[in-house]
Amino acid sequence: MRKKLVSIMIAGTMTAAMLAGCGGAAEAPAPAPAESAAPAAEAPAAETPAAETPAAEAAAPAGDEGKVLNVEVWNDEFINRVKDHYPGYEATSETAGKIGDVTVNWIITPTKDNAYQNNLDSVLPGNLDASADNKVDIFLVEADYALKYVDADVNVAMPLSDLGITDADLSKQYKYTKDVVTDATGALRGSSWQACSAGLIYNRAAAKEVLGSDDPAEVQKAVADWAAFNETAKKMADKGYKMTSTVNDTYRVYSNNVSAPWVQDDTIVIDDNIKKWVDDSKAMVDAKETTTADLWSDDWSKGFWEDGKVFCYFGPAWLINFSMHADDASSIAGKGGWGLVTGPQGFYWGGTWICAAQGTDNPTLVKDIILTMTTDDAVMEEIAVKDSDCVNNKEVLKKLASDTSFGNAILGGQNPYQMLADGAELVDMSNISIYDQGCNEEFQGAMKNYFAGNATYEEALDQFNKAVVEKYPELKTK
Amino acid sequence: MEKTKKGNMARLNRWGLIFLIPFTIAFVVFQLVPLVNTVYNSFFENYRSGLKQVGPNFIGLENYVSLLTGGDLILYFLNTMILWVMCFIPQIALSLLLSAWFTNPSLRLRGQRFFKTVIYLPNLIMASAFAMLFFTLFADSGPINNMLMQMGLISEPYSFLTHIWSVRGLVAFMNCLMWFGNTTILLMAGMMGIPADMYEAASVDGASPTQIFFRITMPLLKPIFIYVMITSLIGGLQLFDVPQILTNGTGDPVRSSMTLIMYLNKHLYSKNFGMAGALSVMLLILTGILSLIVFRVSASDAVKKVR
Numbered sequence: 001m002r003k004k005l006v007s008i009m010i011a012g013t014m015t016a017a018m019l020a021g022c023g024g025a026a027e028a029p030a031p032a033p034a035e036s037a038a039p040a041a042e043a044p045a046a047e048t049p050a051a052e053t054p055a056a057e058a059a060a061p062a063g064d065e066g067k068v069l070n071v072e073v074w075n076d077e078f079i080n081r082v083k084d085h086y087p088g089y090e091a092t093s094e095t096a097g098k099i100g101d102v103t104v105n106w107i108i109t110p111t112k113d114n115a116y117q118n119n120l121d122s123v124l125p126g127n128l129d130a131s132a133d134n135k136v137d138i139f140l141v142e143a144d145y146a147l148k149y150v151d152a153d154v155n156v157a158m159p160l161s162d163l164g165i166t167d168a169d170l171s172k173q174y175k176y177t178k179d180v181v182t183d184a185t186g187a188l189r190g191s192s193w194q195a196c197s198a199g200l201i202y203n204r205a206a207a208k209e210v211l212g213s214d215d216p217a218e219v220q221k222a223v224a225d226w227a228a229f230n231e232t233a234k235k236m237a238d239k240g241y242k243m244t245s246t247v248n249d250t251y252r253v254y255s256n257n258v259s260a261p262w263v264q265d266d267t268i269v270i271d272d273n274i275k276k277w278v279d280d281s282k283a284m285v286d287a288k289e290t291t292t293a294d295l296w297s298d299d300w301s302k303g304f305w306e307d308g309k310v311f312c313y314f315g316p317a318w319l320i321n322f323s324m325h326a327d328d329a330s331s332i333a334g335k336g337g338w339g340l341v342t343g344p345q346g347f348y349w350g351g352t353w354i355c356a357a358q359g360t361d362n363p364t365l366v367k368d369i370i371l372t373m374t375t376d377d378a379v380m381e382e383i384a385v386k387d388s389d390c391v392n393n394k395e396v397l398k399k400l401a402s403d404t405s406f407g408n409a410i411l412g413g414q415n416p417y418q419m420l421a422d423g424a425e426l427v428d429m430s431n432i433s434i435y436d437q438g439c440n441e442e443f444q445g446a447m448k449n450y451f452a453g454n455a456t457y458e459e460a461l462d463q464f465n466k467a468v469v470e471k472y473p474e475l476k477t478k
Numbered sequence: 479m480e481k482t483k484k485g486n487m488a489r490l491n492r493w494g495l496i497f498l499i500p501f502t503i504a505f506v507v508f509q510l511v512p513l514v515n516t517v518y519n520s521f522f523e524n525y526r527s528g529l530k531q532v533g534p535n536f537i538g539l540e541n542y543v544s545l546l547t548g549g550d551l552i553l554y555f556l557n558t559m560i561l562w563v564m565c566f567i568p569q570i571a572l573s574l575l576l577s578a579w580f581t582n583p584s585l586r587l588r589g590q591r592f593f594k595t596v597i598y599l600p601n602l603i604m605a606s607a608f609a610m611l612f613f614t615l616f617a618d619s620g621p622i623n624n625m626l627m628q629m630g631l632i633s634e635p636y637s638f639l640t641h642i643w644s645v646r647g648l649v650a651f652m653n654c655l656m657w658f659g660n661t662t663i664l665l666m667a668g669m670m671g672i673p674a675d676m677y678e679a680a681s682v683d684g685a686s687p688t689q690i691f692f693r694i695t696m697p698l699l700k701p702i703f704i705y706v707m708i709t710s711l712i713g714g715l716q717l718f719d720v721p722q723i724l725t726n727g728t729g730d731p732v733r734s735s736m737t738l739i740m741y742l743n744k745h746l747y748s749k750n751f752g753m754a755g756a757l758s759v760m761l762l763i764l765t766g767i768l769s770l771i772v773f774r775v776s777a778s779d780a781v782k783k784v785r
Contacts, residue, residue, distance in 0.1 A: 114747070121529060124529070125529065148528040148529060149529070151528065151529065151530075153530065154528065154530060291618070292637075293618065294726075297617070298614075298619055299617060299618045299619050302619060434527075434528050438747075445728050445730070448640070448730065449640075449730060449732045452637070452640040454640060454642065454730075454731035454734075455732045459732060460732070463733060466550065466733075467744070470744040470745060470747065470748070470750075471744075471747045471748055472527055472748060473532075473750055473753070474525075474527050
């Protein structure tokens with residue numbers, strides 16, 4: 001009898017253990033009824049498009065707001081900015097802190113393999129129904145995919161106007177940083193503290209050897225447009241230098257200056273400037289003036305040292321300050337051997353935008369964080385000085401540009417701010433679409449085959465079209 | 479008396495059924511339901527564009543039609559088969575040789591245990607880690623290129639990852655390296671099951687080792703050999719992790735190393751369950767057909783005998 005009991009129990013526990021695995025999915029929505037009374041006011045927000053969302057919630061007094069602020073991030077950049085510059089923030093651990101009596105939870109999901117976006121995709125749509133302490137209040141986005149989340153129909157990011165942030169608050173920001181997070185109806189749904197306008201970062205030693213001068217004005221003449229750039233590439237190749245480390249270095253410069261979006265009437269269109277990138281790059285690869293390595297690969301970054309023999313990289317301030325191995329005394333950056341010029345066309349690279357999640361229960365705090373971290377002159381200047389971010393504030397950049405003490409050691413003492421400020425004015429992001437990230441990635445990947453001689457342009461284009469339709473099944477190709 | 483026996487049987491049967499519950503539940507929940515679901519899903523248009531959900535709309539066989547008329551499926555199938563053949567032939571040759579040596583008592587190999595462990599070791603490394611390692615080793619400025627250049631064999635780096643046959647070769651080599659230990663052990667088990675007196679009789683009759691191998695070992699090894707071949711074929715059709723990591727998911731150059739499962743994975747970016755479902759169903763049918771062919775061809779004698 002006892003044996004029987006034991007075996008029943010064993011069989012029972014095994015079955016129960018297996019069923020427990022299936023229970024997970026059912027648990028998630030369970031807490032919803034418990035707090036369904038509270039968010040009754042915001043329920044209609046789910047159906048109504050953003051423009052009409054009642055601002056009632058934003059106006060609610062702070063006392064009634066949630067006690068937990070959940071922030072979705074992909075690294076510790078923003079955590080450190082808040083820790084260093086947001087008044088009243090106390091860090092309690094690496095991934096948690098306190099602002100007054102509100103607990104701040106930093107939810108870090110790395111960007112690798114699209115994990116960050118997959119995470120947002122799974123939590124944001126259900127955010128209105130999540131329990132108060134589990135609601136996402138703030139999430140960060142990058143420009144490449146910002147439109148996906150600020151879309152008016154999707155409505156997962158709150159329009160800043162619903163939070164009570166006005167255009168006047170954002171008047172010192174650069175226009176392109178607003179274009180990136182503006183939805184089709186014209187509503188702004190995010191804000192950034194960075195203006196990542198970028199330029200051509202050149203190797204001073206190579207410039208002296210080949211062009212006879214490393215003065216930015218002289219170098220700019222040699223790369224003023226693509227024709228001049230390609231001429232210079234030939235000269236560099238003759239002296240054993242690669243013009244750029246890889247064809248992907250120049251891609252952003254071309255793709256930021258397109259005349260129309262990637263997709264028109266659900267059809268993928270190759271812009272003239274993109275085609276020009278293909279033609280110019282193919283010529284450069286064939287002449288061994290550049291390679292087809294991937295960005296961030298070892299083959300790409302070897303030019304950060306003199307032995308790599310690379311003339312220039314394209315990038316913004318953060319690339320110069322954080323990626324070029326300035327802490328290694330043997331690198332070119334460590335010796336202050338780089339210079340910065342505008343280059344053939346204006347462009348930007350990177351930047352982090354702060355969005356308020358639709359359904360947040362801390363609207364007042366979220367508003368204050370956005371205002372403080374992206375519009376406050378004093379905080380902006382602090383960030384620029386302490387963290388070397390090129391901040392999204394025209395006044396502050398102007399001040400820094402005229403301050404001679406802001407020479408950058410990596411750039412041999414050159415003050416980059418005037419150039420970066422001018423560049424930020426030039427960037428035009430009115431042609432972005434929600435398909436940009438997928439199209440840009442796949443296009444570079446497919447063309448690599450053309451450059452390497454494994455495919456004709458048509459074959460590579462065909463591969464690109466296939467890959468894009470796999471990613472976005474609703475699109476058509478020509 | 480008989481009644482109690484029957485009662486005992488029934489009671490024992492009941493226990494048998496109870497013990498079957500865990501497996502049955504696991505099978506239904508984790509295998510049968512997903513399988514039926516996959517087939518069901520394959521008839522729908524169902525994907526996400528950004529955060530917008532499209533469908534599910536019933537579209538009948540449209541997913542299958544667009545897969546078959548696209549023409550790419552054949553290409554990816556051929557890629558997969560090429561990679562499998564490139565990996566399987568050297569692998570089986572190596573495994574047969576090693577297992578013949580290991581099981582041959584007259585050779586009296588020393589340190590067998592040690593070598594058996596060593597050849598199995600590559601299989602313990604995660605395939606993705608292994609692929610990552612090779613990716614770094616064979617990069618343009620990686621150690622292999624450096625070595626070849628210092629030895630004076632090449633004057634400039636050979637970019638292994640942008641040439642069709644070098645990529646395929648690397649994938650096949652990696653898979654071969656990972657699985658030959660496993661295959662060796664399976665074949666050894668088969669060879670050790672062959673009665674020793676057969677070998678003795680053969681050698682008494684004056685057969686050479688080559689004759690013994692081809693006339694005695696191989697025919698008697700056939701059941702195990704077919705098993706190895708079919709499992710390897712199914713594994714080969716599902717080849718994914720190594721080429722995925724090595725080519726960063728692109729199947730470059732020009733999708734020449736894109737396998738069927740990598741293609742399936744491409745549809746998951748847009749959560750295109752309809753298309754992915756259709757592809758999975760076709761893969762299932764394909765695997766069934768191929769296994770049947772292999773079984774028919776290699777086991778033709780056995781089949782005849784049964785008839």
